[in-house]
Amino acid sequence: MVGELSERIGIIGGGIVGIALARALLEGGRGDVTVFEKEERVAAHQTGHNSGVVHAGLYYKPGSLKAELCVVGRKQIEEFCAEKKLPYREVGKLVVAVDDSELDALADIERRSIANGVPDLRRIDDQSELHAIEPHVHGVAAVHSPHTAVVDYSAITEAMAADVRSLGGTILLGSEVTAMRQERNGTVRVKTGASEHVFDRIISCAGLQSDVVAALIGASPSPKILPFRGEYWSLAAKRNDLVRGMIYPVPDPRFPFLGVHFTRGVYDDIHVGPNAVPALAREGYNWLTVSPRDTWKSLRWPGAVPxxxxxxxxxxxxxxxxxxxxxxxxxxxxxxPELRMSDLTAKTAAGVRAQAWGRDGSLLDDFAVDQVGPVTLLRNAPSPAATSSMAIADYVIEHYLP
Ligand SMILES: Cc1cc2nc3c(=O)[nH]c(=O)nc-3n(C[C@H](O)[C@H](O)[C@H](O)COP(=O)(O)OP(=O)(O)OC[C@H]3O[C@@H](n4cnc5c(N)ncnc54)[C@H](O)[C@@H]3O)c2cc1C
Known part of the structure; x- marks a missing residue:
């Protein structure tokens, strides 16, 4: 049946990547598609707990999948929002060097951005130009990406899910895949609660659980997912004039996260963050949510010490x-510098990043896909995977579901 129109395809995970993939398969006329989502709604984890930024491709190593798929994905998200009349605001991003020690790293970001084709990127060394963009910012130099935008990824995923349903796909909510087995005839049997389903192909887009799902089909335990929580503070509404768009630090190249930043959200709320702290549970949105099992497994992983x-x-x-x-x-x-402690009003939200982590302790930088027979596994889809979601879907179909 594989390769024919009647192919039965199961997708594990109703985040933006799984739903974008289901939509792309159905739009391409591919078979009969079912998405399994363990929560009662789509976008319940990373997709619904992020900064809402449509990245323009500034940071990523030229030639990497992140660089390639972010630039393509940004356009696709923009077009999708226009088609569905969803908010898409190009508020622009400044990456700011606060002192001379950050200038080399800023120059590196500029080189990468040019290599990645970030549109209309501009280097700024002049204070008056800097203040024309962000009047309250302090810095010695910056790069400005005017087309970096903000969106509502939950609303986008809901709209994609509506397309999936109207194209004849099925989304089963509250359906956790707990077992998978490849049958002698090449099909895959999947168990959710008391039900069993048979598919010709499975694609796992399980985010924070991607290594757990990989283990169900006997894939390599490496890379393992290390959950990193990012917490946000809200800026007091009366101080909203301090930030016009996005103000980002020059990131530390040894670390996969971007550093605490200011973002004017799509609904004009300004959030400050996220930081990056190890989470004590895969879906641990505060310090009080602890999974002894997840924490013990992380500590026992050979990569923990390095x-x-x-x-x-x-x-x-x-x-x-x-x-x-x-x-x-x-x-x-x-x-x-004008910011006051009382301007950070409350820790309003947090998200947990699914960061893949090798046996040797290295953090995987690029998107990563594995294949075990008819099962395709997305093993690493961290930021900018929301921006890149539609491009990741096209990439997986082209390379793994020909
Ligand atoms: C704090 C934070 C800030 C971020 N900021 C940005 C940003 O500004 N821009 C950007 O592009 N990206 C950003 N990201 C990254 C982005 O959110 C993720 O890369 C993206 O959402 C990944 O989507 P996904 O569908 O792979 O994963 P998820 O959204 O996590 O979805 C995976 C789904 O799989 C389900 N699932 C897991 N196991 C099973 C199972 N066994 N059975 C059934 N269902 C299962 C889960 O319930 C979940 O809904 C950020 C992430 C975080 C955490």
Whole structure:
């Protein structure tokens, strides 16, 4: 049956990547598609708990999948929002070097952005130009990406899910895949609760659970998912004039996260964050949610010791900032000296990033896909995977579901 129109395809995960994939398969006239989502709604985890930024491709290593699929995906998300009349606001992004020690790293971001084809990128060395874009920012130089945008990824995923249903696909909510087995005839039997389903192909887009789902079909335990929580503070509404668009630090190249930043959201709320602290559960949105099983498994992973040795300083710094507000505030105030502690009103949200982690302790930088017979596994789809979701879907179909 494989390759024919009647092919039965199962997708595990109703985040933006799984739903974009289901939609692309159905739009391409491919078979009969069922999405399994363990929660009672789509976009319940990373997709519904992120910064809402449509990245333009500034940071990623030229030639990497992230670089290629982010640039294509940005256009696709823009077109999709226009078609569905969903908000898409190009508020623009400034990546700011606050002192001379950050100039080399800023130059590297500029080189990467040019190589990746980020549209209309501009280097800014002049204070008046900097203040024309963000009047309250402090910095010695910056790069400006005017087409970096903000959206509502939950609303986008809901709209894609509506397309999936109207194209004849099925989305089964509250349906956790707990077992998978490849049959002698090449099909895959999938178990959810008391029901069983048979497919010609399975694609897993399980985000924070992607290594758990990979284990169900006997794939390599590496890379493992290491959950990193990112917490956001809200900027007091009366201080909304401090930020026009997005103000980002120059990221530390040794670390896969972008650093605490300011983002004007699509609904004009301004959030400050996220930081990056190890989460004590895969879906642990605060310090009180602890999964002894997840934490014990992370600690027992062979990569735990090398990772801790390499990044302990950064870890202590991030955890302290999470627990002690003045430390978080100091990180933010580097960019906006007028900021006051009382302007950070409340920790309003948090997301947990699914970061893949090798046996040797290295954090996987690029998107990664594995294949076990008829089962395709997305093993690493961190930021900018929401931006790139439609391009990731096209890539997986082209390379793994010919
Ligand atoms: C704090 C934070 C900020 C971010 N900011 C941005 C940003 O500004 N821009 C950007 O492009 N990206 C950003 N990202 C990254 C982006 O959100 C993710 O890369 C993207 O959402 C990944 O989508 P996904 O569908 O792979 O995963 P998810 O959205 O996590 O979806 C996976 C789904 O699989 C389901 N699932 C898992 N196991 C099973 C099972 N056994 N059976 C059934 N269902 C299962 C889960 O319930 C979940 O709904 C951010 C992420 C975080 C956490």
């Amino acid at each position: 990772l801790a040795k390499q990044h302990w300083r950064m870890g202590v710094d991030e955890i302290s900032g999470s627990l002690i507000k003045p430390l978080y505030f100091n990180k933010a105030r580097r960019f906006i």
